[in-house]
Amino acid sequence: MQAAPHALTPDVDVAILGTGFAGLGMAIKLKQEGGQRFVLLERADEVGGTWRDNHYPGAACDVPSHLYSLSYAPNTEWSRKYPSQPELYQYLRQLANDYGLYPHIRFGAELEQAEFDETNNLWRVRTSNGEVTARSLVMGSGGLAEPRWPDIPGVDRFKGERFHSSRWDHSIDLTGKRVAVVGSAASAIQLVPQIVDKAATLSVFQRTPNWIIPRGDRAYRATEKALFRRLPLARQLHRAAIYWGHEARVMGMVINPKLMTVFQKVAELHIRRQVKDPALRKQVTPDYTIGCRRVLISNDWYPALQRDNAELVTDGIAEITETGIRTEDGQLREVDVIIFATGFYATENPIAGLVHGRHGDTLASHWQDGEQAYLGTTVSGFPNLFMLVGPNTGLGHTSMVFMIEAQVEMVMKLLALRNQAGAETLEVKAEVQDRYNDKLQKRLAGSVWATGCTSWYQHRSGKITALWPGFTFEFWLRTRKVDQDAYRLG
DSSP: OOOOOOSSOOSEEEEEEOOSHHHHHHHHHHHHHOSOOEEEEOSSSSSOTHHHHOOOTTOBOSSOTTTSSOTTSOOTTOSBSSOBHHHHHHHHHHHHHHTTOGGGEETTOOEEEEEEETTTTEEEEEEBTEEEEEEEEEEOSOSSOSBOOOOOTTTTTOOSEEEEGGGOOTTSOOTTOEEEEEOOSHHHHHHHHHHTTTSSEEEEEOSSOOOEEOOOOOBOOHHHHHHHHHOHHHHHHHHHHHHHHHHTTHIIIIIOGGGGHHHHHHHHHHHHHHOOOHHHHHHHOOSSOTTSSOOEEOSSHHHHHTSTTEEEEOSOEEEEOSSEEEETTSOEEEOSEEEEOOOBOSSSOGGGGGEEOGGGOBHHHHTTTOOOOBTTTBOTTOTTEEESSOTTOBOSSSOHHHHHHHHHHHHHHHHHHHHHTTOSOEEEOHHHHHHHHHHHHHHHTTSGGGSSOOOTTBOTTSOBOSBOOSOHHHHHHHHHSOOGGGEEEO
């Protein structure tokens, strides 16, 4: 197929949104392969994505270090089994530096609108730091990048200090303050133990308890790190053991949810060992199958809740006043600082309203009944748009970096397919996307995530739109070879 000449030559071949694992991983492969001009558009003033933004006390990853890193860019010097935020942030900056990506990054460039120009077959990307035109647009902005503020009456009336955990304000000294933490999930269980001894009082407002298992963290010994440096095979085997150990969890999450009872017994024992008060035990024990919501890991969450100055509040929040938080039982707790550990837009992310495909339609309008894509990467009606960490690529059991690498390789193959065909555009066929998602949802219906709880894995329609329903090696196999018949080349 002979391509018609562009009426307008794009500034770059590929524009990439974001500089976390996804954006940097995409840029590294483009640079290694060569022949494509690219730019990374980053709203902040440094790379790092999630691990730049989430710098609250105690921030860390719940996937082991040697698996939560790029396979081709290993770090033999991880200090612990589970990486902390400072180490991950440093790792990502080192990636950008080692692979020479900084000259390709435009900082301070927050997305304002991305629009597919059907006349010129290119993307017009308007940012707070100017406009870029690109033949292809790669969204590497992350699945958990935009903080979600709670819809609580009076939230703007509060006269004290308030901030979201992902936008931690280190200028506020919590020493001797009356502090409230709204939320009791992944971020809260990390930050609460770090601040409880500073605060005069600490009130943690819990809507739904989470299943928590022991963290099992430890420092790597100097001899282990030396072995990883000198014998790459030892590091590779260590990584492989971690990978397959985590992959086994899919047996209970997707294939037979009854198998999750083993994990649940571990979590129940963790509560019995760490929580002595029967009333508190009841408050922190979920009434749903473990795995239905994200399984958390912590050794110090339950002890923190039992400090003399701490309390767990399970009554619903009625309103936020000028001086504190009033619960539905009428009690007002006056506080000086409110920290909202209320998560992110895993579904209905506001960025979807900024991306316009054919006929000006937005991703948000396409996704009114739930986000969907083909292999989480391409969306019908949005030519030359590629998503990393797109719909149904999230994981409940292992490292997202593995999925990102698989998607990056897929995008590289799709770019090559379009170029070899001499085509101007590539997009997945609508019928292919629909069939794929129908099968996906049928498979998800039998998973542990569909056993009755509500979670951020679900769209408000009830569809589970965040998670991949299977082994990650299945996804890798599906993305290794591109099915040309699934796409429309134009």
